[in-house]
Amino acid sequence: MGRIDRNEARRALAMRHDADGVVLAELAGDYDSEVRRGAAANPRTPIECLMALAADAEPNVRVKVAANEGATADLLRVLAADPVEQVREHTAHNPAADAVTLMMLADDADEGVRRVVASREDAPEEALAQLASDPEEWIRGFVALNPSVPASSVASFIDDEDEEVARNAMRNPNMPIGVLVRMASDENENTRWDVAGNESTPADVLAQLAADGVAQIRAQVAANPSCPQGLLAELAQDAETDVRARAAENPNLPAEALLACANDPQMDVRKSVAMNPSTPIGVLEALASDESALVRGCIAASEEVSASVLETLANDVRKAVRRQVASNAAACAETLGRLAGDADEYVRTHVAENEKTPADALGMLSGDEALHVRRAAAGNASAPAEALDALLADSDAHIRRRVATNPSTSPRGLVVLASDSDAQVRRCALANPSFDRSDLLDAAVLLGSPASRQEHEDADPSSAAAEIKQYFELLKMGAITQQEFDAVKSRLLSNA
Numbered sequence: 001m002g003r004i005d006r007n008e009a010r011r012a013l014a015m016r017h018d019a020d021g022v023v024l025a026e027l028a029g030d031y032d033s034e035v036r037r038g039a040a041a042n043p044r045t046p047i048e049c050l051m052a053l054a055a056d057a058e059p060n061v062r063v064k065v066a067a068n069e070g071a072t073a074d075l076l077r078v079l080a081a082d083p084v085e086q087v088r089e090h091t092a093h094n095p096a097a098d099a100v101t102l103m104m105l106a107d108d109a110d111e112g113v114r115r116v117v118a119s120r121e122d123a124p125e126e127a128l129a130q131l132a133s134d135p136e137e138w139i140r141g142f143v144a145l146n147p148s149v150p151a152s153s154v155a156s157f158i159d160d161e162d163e164e165v166a167r168n169a170m171r172n173p174n175m176p177i178g179v180l181v182r183m184a185s186d187e188n189e190n191t192r193w194d195v196a197g198n199e200s201t202p203a204d205v206l207a208q209l210a211a212d213g214v215a216q217i218r219a220q221v222a223a224n225p226s227c228p229q230g231l232l233a234e235l236a237q238d239a240e241t242d243v244r245a246r247a248a249e250n251p252n253l254p255a256e257a258l259l260a261c262a263n264d265p266q267m268d269v270r271k272s273v274a275m276n277p278s279t280p281i282g283v284l285e286a287l288a289s290d291e292s293a294l295v296r297g298c299i300a301a302s303e304e305v306s307a308s309v310l311e312t313l314a315n316d317v318r319k320a321v322r323r324q325v326a327s328n329a330a331a332c333a334e335t336l337g338r339l340a341g342d343a344d345e346y347v348r349t350h351v352a353e354n355e356k357t358p359a360d361a362l363g364m365l366s367g368d369e370a371l372h373v374r375r376a377a378a379g380n381a382s383a384p385a386e387a388l389d390a391l392l393a394d395s396d397a398h399i400r401r402r403v404a405t406n407p408s409t410s411p412r413g414l415v416v417l418a419s420d421s422d423a424q425v426r427r428c429a430l431a432n433p434s435f436d437r438s439d440l441l442d443a444a445v446l447l448g449s450p451a452s453r454q455e456h457e458d459a460d461p462s463s464a465a466a467e468i469k470q471y472f473e474l475l476k477m478g479a480i481t482q483q484e485f486d487a488v489k490s491r492l493l494s495n496a
Contacts, residue, residue, distance in 0.1 A: 006444060045068070132156070141162070233253070249273075251278040253278065259283055271295050333356065354380075404420075418439075
């Protein structure tokens with residue numbers, strides 16, 4: 001194996017989730033900002049190190065700390081006052097941000113930060129109340145949509161000077177029933193449409209709107225998850241195709257009505273039946289022979305139909321249908337194996353992406369003449385190591401990068417890619433959890449204090465004794481195990 005670049009080794013080690021906390025602590029103080037950025041993003045980095053990185057001079061490092069799932073509420077409070085808006089925005093997104101932090105950010109000067117707080121369902125009521133009067137209408141719109149806003153506050157938005165804010169409030173499930181009842185008779189069609197789609201709208205109000213003269217409003221009622229079954233069955237017979245189609249895709253539509261919709265003369269209605277998760281298997285399989293390729297394609301994408309139906313659709317004259325079968329996780333190995341030889345390269349691409357595709361088919365696809373096919377095979381975690389090894393020397397760097405990130409790539413393959421001419425390929429290979437950790441530590445051993453870096457610069461790189469001494473220091477720190485130390489020591493002495 002060629003010598004791994006020390007900087008690349010440190011960067012990769014900092015990103016690995018199997019890295020030891022002691023090693024990550026040392027990497028968090030590295031002179032290379034990319035190394036520190038990797039440590040800042042790693043959830044295994046000790047909290048005291050994250051606290052130090054929260055004061056890093058590089059904003060990108062602080063951004064990674066703000067997004068780290070291991071960040072504590074105390075740490076996020078510090079980052080909520082960061083001078084860089086991207087840091088504060090990532091802080092606002094972090095699930096660990098507590099009420100104190102969110103209150104701070106609700107008063108942030110940056111609109112993007114306030115928008116994140118406005119959309120958080122766990123934001124404190126005081127923060128949402130403050131943002132409800134924000135000067136920016138799009139932020140008030142996010143508050144108006146937030147299901148955690150109390151009913152009284154939601155109702156206040158219907159008088160907002162911005163129409164979109166008022167409409168968002170009408171869609172909020174916390175809108176008071178009395179307001180929904182009143183607005184169902186509003187002269188504005190958009191208002192009635194919003195009421196028709198609100199899951200909290202009472203059944204009698206939905207029945208009223210189901211008789212609305214505007215077809216789009218009746219279609220919105222048909223799509224409402226709270227629409228009663230009897231009313232849905234009526235809407236499934238509406239004169240307008242769009243209304244029937246929306247009823248046909250509603251999971252609450254009774255089976256008898258679904259069967260009738262499956263025989264509807266309009267393709268859009270039958271397509272909705274094919275996509276409905278409540279459609280009985282028998283109806284789905286009958287639609288597999290529908291005259292419309294779009295309907296057959298929906299059946300080909302369903303994981304509910306039998307393998308024999310998918311096998312039939314794998315022979316469809318329309319390549320769009322065959323592509324859906326090729327992507328289907330329920331397709332059997334024999335079907336996928338046959339589609340691996342399809343004339344359409346995108347059918348083969350979908351087969352190469354499918355983790356249910358048999359190993360021999362993936363081996364064949366790894367040598368496909370089409371670039372998209374080889375790329376798909378390179379990223380498939382089910383691909384056999386031999387197939388991935390065949391792609392190590394592919395002329396396309398994107399393919400080699402996908403092989404480098406694939407968890408099924410052999411250790412030998414990762415070693416080859418660690419010396420690739422493309423920097424991203426090398427980085428991906430080194431960051432792969434299957435890459436030998438002792439080899440990474442071998443390259444990154446001199447990543448510590450300035451004194452240890454100077455020791456490396458002064459030492460003869462070919463000196464086995466010097467390297468063994470450095471590994472022994474890591475062993476004492478707990479950064480490597482006794483077994484790893486013994487293996488490296490034996491290798492260095494044998495090469496001396």
